[in-house]
Amino acid sequence: MKILVTGGAGFIGSQVADAFINEGDEVFVLDNLSTGFEKNINPKAKFIKADICDKSLSQLFERERFDVVNHHAAQMDVRRSVADPAFDANTNIIGTINLLQNSVMTDVKKFMFASTGGAVYGEQSYFPADEKHSTSPLSPYGISKLAVEKYLFFYNVQYKLNYTILRYANIYGPRQNPFGEAGVVAIFTSKLLKNEQPIINGSGKQTRDYVFVGDVVKANLLTLNENKSDIYNVGTGKETDVNKLFSELNKVTGKEVTEKHGQAAPGEQMRSVITSEKLFNKFKWKPDTDLYNGLQKTADFFKKNLN
Numbered sequence: 053m054k055i056l057v058t059g060g061a062g063f064i065g066s067q068v069a070d071a072f073i074n075e076g077d078e079v080f081v082l083d084n085l086s087t088g089f090e091k092n093i094n095p096k097a098k099f100i101k102a103d104i105c106d107k108s109l110s111q112l113f114e115r116e117r118f119d120v121v122n123h124h125a126a127q128m129d130v131r132r133s134v135a136d137p138a139f140d141a142n143t144n145i146i147g148t149i150n151l152l153q154n155s156v157m158t159d160v161k162k163f164m165f166a167s168t169g170g171a172v173y174g175e176q177s178y179f180p181a182d183e184k185h186s187t188s189p190l191s192p193y194g195i196s197k198l199a200v201e202k203y204l205f206f207y208n209v210q211y212k213l214n215y216t217i218l219r220y221a222n223i224y225g226p227r228q229n230p231f232g233e234a235g236v237v238a239i240f241t242s243k244l245l246k247n248e249q250p251i252i253n254g255s256g257k258q259t260r261d262y263v264f265v266g267d268v269v270k271a272n273l274l275t276l277n278e279n280k281s282d283i284y285n286v287g288t289g290k291e292t293d294v295n296k297l298f299s300e301l302n303k304v305t306g307k308e309v310t311e312k313h314g315q316a317a318p319g320e321q322m323r324s325v326i327t328s329e330k331l332f333n334k335f336k337w338k339p340d341t342d343l344y345n346g347l348q349k350t351a352d353f354f355k356k357n358l359n
Contacts, residue, residue: 053077053078053119053120053276054077054078054080054116054117054118054119054120055072055077055078055079055080055118055119055120055121055122056079056080056082056116056118056120056121056122057069057072057079057080057081057082057097057122057124058082058083058104058121058122058123058124058125058151059082059083059088059123059124059125059126059166060079060080060081060082060083060088060093060097060099060124061081061083061085061088061089061090061092061093061099062083062087062088062092062124062125062227062229063088063092063223063225063227063228063229063235063265064124064166064220064223064265064268064269065081065083065088065122065124065125065166066081066088066092066093066094066227067225067226067227067265067266067269068122068124068268068269068272069081069093069094069097069122070094070269071269071270071272071273072122072273072276073094073096073097075273078098079094079096079097079098080097080098080099080100080116080118081093081094081097081098081099081100082100082102082104082109082112082125083099083100083101083102083125084101084102084103084104084125085101087128087229087232089229092227100112103147104125104143104147104148104150104151105142105143105146105147105150106150107150109150109151109154110154110157112154113154113155113157113158113160114157114158117158117159118155118158118160119160119161119162120160120161120162120163120164120276121151121155121160121162121163121164122164122272123148123151123163123164123165123166124166125143125147126143126144126166126197127139127140127143127144127193127196128193128234129193129232129234130171130191130193130194130234130317130320131234131317131318133191133192133193133196134191134192134193134318137192140192140193140196141192141196141199143196144193144196144197144199144200145196145199145200145203148165148200148203149203151163152203152204152207152213155207155213156207156211156213160213161214162213162214162215162216162276162279163204163207163213163214163215163216164215164216164218164272164275164276165200165201165204165215165216165217165218166218166220167197167198167200167201167217167218167219167220167283168193168194168197168219168220169181169219169220169221169261169285169286169287169324169326170194170221170222170260170261170321170324170326171189171190171191171193171194171197171321172187172189172194172197172198172201172219173185173186173187173188173189173324173326174187174188174189174190174194174321175188175190175321175322175323176323176324176325179291179323179325180261180287180289180291180325180326180327181285181324181325181326181327182285182326182327182329182330183219183283183284183285183330190321201217201283204217204281205281208281214279214280214281215281216275216276216278216281216282216283216284217282217283217284218268218271218272218275218284218286219283219284219285219286219326220263220268220286220287221260221261221262221263221285221286221287221288221324221325221326222236222260222261222262222263222324223262223263223264223265223268224237224238224262224263224264224265224346224347224350225237225264225265225266225346225349225350225353226265226349226350226353226357227265227353228265228350230242230243230354230358236260236294236297237262237297237301237347237350238350238354240297240298240301241301241305241347241350241351241354242354242358244301244302244305244307244309245305245351245354245355245358246358247307249309249312250298250309250312251312251313251314252294252295252298252311252312252313252314253294253313253314253315253316253317253320254313254314254315254316254317254320255313255316256293256294256295256298256311256313257293257294257295257322258293258294258320258321258322258323259291259292259293259294259322259323259324259325260291260292260294260297260324260325261287261288261289261290261291261292261324261325261326262288262290262292262297262343262346263286263287263288263339264339264340264341264346264349266340266341267286267337267339267340267341268286270337270340271284271286271331271335271337274331274335274337275331275335284328284330284331284334285326285327285328285330285331286326286328286331286337287325287326287327287328287339288328288339288343289325289326289327289328289329290325290343291323291324291325292343295311298311300343300344300347301347301351303344304344304347304348304350304351305351
């Protein structure tokens with residue numbers, strides 16, 4: 053199959069692209085390198101440096117006639133979305149519509165979308181949340197991801213474009229960017245290894261469902277050939293608060309840094325955990341990597357690649 057992976061120079065997208073290539077697919081990587089790194093791109097992939105908002109992408113789609121678009125490119129920083137909702141919407145909504153229009157014009161068979169299993173649900177009414185939980189996002193980032201899900205439904209009804217939506221929990225692992233505002237595992241790990249003090253936002257009692265990137269890649273592989281449009285959570289079903297996460301990172305990095313707390317972040321929800329029972333029932337997917345081993349693999353990566 054000929055697959056376009058947007059955001060394929062980034063943390064998750066690059067590893068999804070690697071997996072498709074290992075399966076024998078022909079992979080094109082589209083990335084503007086605003087947060088991704090060229091070193092992450094598989095040498096067997098064809099790289100196009102461009103933005104998902106570029107109107108010139110129509111030429112690429114027309115020329116290559118992709119079978120699948122796997123869409124990971126995004127503005128993914130919740131705090132930036134709160135500070136600049138228009139930027140978030142332009143990237144995540146308008147940019148995706150550009151891809152969708154080009155997809156239907158060139159007979160793309162399937163559109164895979166990396167959504168969010170935390171931000172689209174908002175403050176949960178039950179735990180863990182399944183795909184039927186109400187969607188009440190608390191940030192423009194969550195709103196934009198939910199909006200794209202609704203557009204996918206429209207494009208399916210109107211143009212018969214098949215889609216798979218994967219609502220990710222909080223993903224961590226090798227290649228995560230430690231220099232942004234998002235990705236607490238990468239940020240804390242890099243600071244601990246450099247003997248710098250990480251700052252925990254607020255009380256540190258806010259919980260997340262931390263899922264290892266390798267398990268997320270597996271979910272992309274398993275759902276690639278599904279011909280029925282659907283939505284799946286991708287998480288562990290286990291809550292971990294930031295204080296516990298900090299303690300575990302201290303262990304895997306061999307440090308003994310004491311907790312230091314700062315101001316709570318605006319737009320940050322207190323609890324987030326999702327169930328992937330639907331994905332398990334359909335594809336027998338389950339997370340293979342527990343939190344401690346995943347953090348150990350992440351720390352090992354940063355020890356080798358921090359510079």
